[in-house]
Amino acid sequence: MWPHLAYDACLKCQICLSACPVYWVEDDFPGPKAAGPDWYRRAEAGDDTPLPHVDDCTFCQLCEEACPADVPIAHLIAEHKARLSKSGRMRMRDFILKRPHWVARYPRLGHIRGAVAEWMGLSRQSRRPRIYRQRTATRSTVRPPVQGRVGLFIDCFNRGYDEVVIARAEALLNLWGYEVIRLPAEFRCCGAAAYAGGDSALARRLGHETALAIESVVRREKPSVLVTLNATCDGTLRDEWPTYYGLSISLPVIPFEEFAWEKAPQEFWAVLRRAAPETSLTHTTCRGQVARGNGLLSALAKRAGWEAVHLPISCCGAAGSYAFKAEHDATAHRLAEAALPAVSRDPSFLMVDSGTCAVHLQQVLGIVARHPAYWLYERYQEGMKENDGTPKALNADHHSGAPSA
Known part of the structure; x- marks a missing residue:
């Protein structure tokens, strides 16, 4: 269902307002109903003047999940964003951020600071992601029976900034x-960043x-399934590609944590x-909630032997590159700060299904945040030490092919 075919299904019930995280922390944001179907109705009548704060939408899609009429509210807002007029320097910044595969190829682009960053409208408050390179070579001592072949989708963030998560997921x-x-x-990029930024043509x-x-x-x-390491990419490939991009691929898409639950x-x-025993905070990102529902990360943590404490937030405010933009960093931090009470449980770490959300939450909460694959690998090593006094060597930097010998 394309967005422009569904705007008039809006019931004007305003349930989307209660689901919108930005609406409750940003006074200037008009809300999903006003920025989505209401605006689109006016645009169809000939007045497509954009609302000044429509760009405050994080594209979390929680409004769409809540809508009883299945109006594609966030995607209507994305079309609305396309009408915004920005300065040349802001357009330059957004041109780059809508193409995160470029940043993945040259990750130092994400570390621009000082006067240049300020000129481009990049946040001075939000911390830039560290670059984690996989440097050590370890090999498994046991060759398990071959269960099959899977594809591992390498998203832009992990490809550019977190080789360790990729290597640990592959090793597991x-x-x-x-x-x-x-x-x-x-x-390559799935197109999620471009669509969130209001450029649906580039996204497609x-x-x-x-x-x-x-x-x-x-x-x-001929892999049997495509395993993802980022909730936004997972939802984009599985749900948005067929619905809004007119695309499909010939194998099912499943997040790593769900594959671990079913196949490990x-x-x-x-x-x-x-x-x-340790206490783990867990956060299923907004896009993860929309695509797969909530609760799996906490269940996964408990199954692994951790005490799980779920963060009491729906959207952390990272939203891809949202928190790295100067005009949004205050909103992004307010959204994440709502999770601070959970830190009083004295957790050891935070498990989260998106790399940019991990960066943002780690800064705001002051606790190490990484992908489930990172923590499952870590705990496996600890469990093997408890078993025989030595860690089991996993193939943590193997890049393809059969399970290591």
């Missing part, structure tokens, strides 16, 4: 008996290029439960 998949094919092989073009790159490998390697053997979970 190998340990569970799966050959891993990294997809796409090149620097980037998505189309990525789909072609994936399918070219799928036809040759019981012996793996038994090893994890040997490790010392």
Whole structure:
């Protein structure tokens, strides 16, 4: 269903207002109903003048999840954003941020600071992501029975900034008996950042290029499923590509944490439960909630032997590059600060299903935040130490092919 075909289904019930995290912390934001279907109705009548604060929308899509009439509110707001007029320097900044695969190729672009950053409208408050490189080579001592071959979708953030999460996810998949094919092989983007920024045409073009790159490998390697490491990309590939991009791929899409829940053997979970008890904060990102629902991360943490404390927020404010923009950083920090009471539980770490959300929450909450694959790998190592005094070596930097020997 394309957004422009559904705007008039709005019932004017305003349930979307209660679901919108920005509406409750940003006085200038008109709300999803006014910025989405109400504006689109006026635009269809000939007045497409944009509202001044429509760009405050994080594109979390929680309004769409709440809407009883299934109005694609966030996608209407994205079309609304396209009408905004910005200065040349802001357009330059947004031109880059709508193409995160460029930043992934040159991650130092994300570390621009000082006068240049201020001139481009980049936040001085939000911390830039660290670059985690996988430097150590370890090899598994056990070759498990081969269960099949899976594709591992390498999103822009992890490709550019967190090779460790990619390597640990791949090592765990190998340990569970799966050959891993990294997809796409090149620097590509699913289009989520462009759509969130109001450029649906660019989003569809980037998505189309990525789909072609994936399918070219799928036809040759024939993985059975595509495992994702980022909730936004997962929702984009699985739900938005067929609905708003007119795209589909020939294999099912599943997030890493769901694959772990369904496919990791019981012996793996038994090893994890040997490790010392710890408290884990968990946060399913807004896009993860919309795409897959809530609760899986907490259930995963409990199954691994952690005490799980779910963050009491719906959207942390990171929203891809949202928190890195000067005009949004105050709103982004207010959204994340609502989770501060959970830190009183003295947690050891935070488990979150998106890299940019992890960066933002780590800064605001003052606690280390990483992807579930990172923490499951860490706990497996601890569990093996408890078992025989030595860690089990996993293939933490192996890039493709069969489980290591």
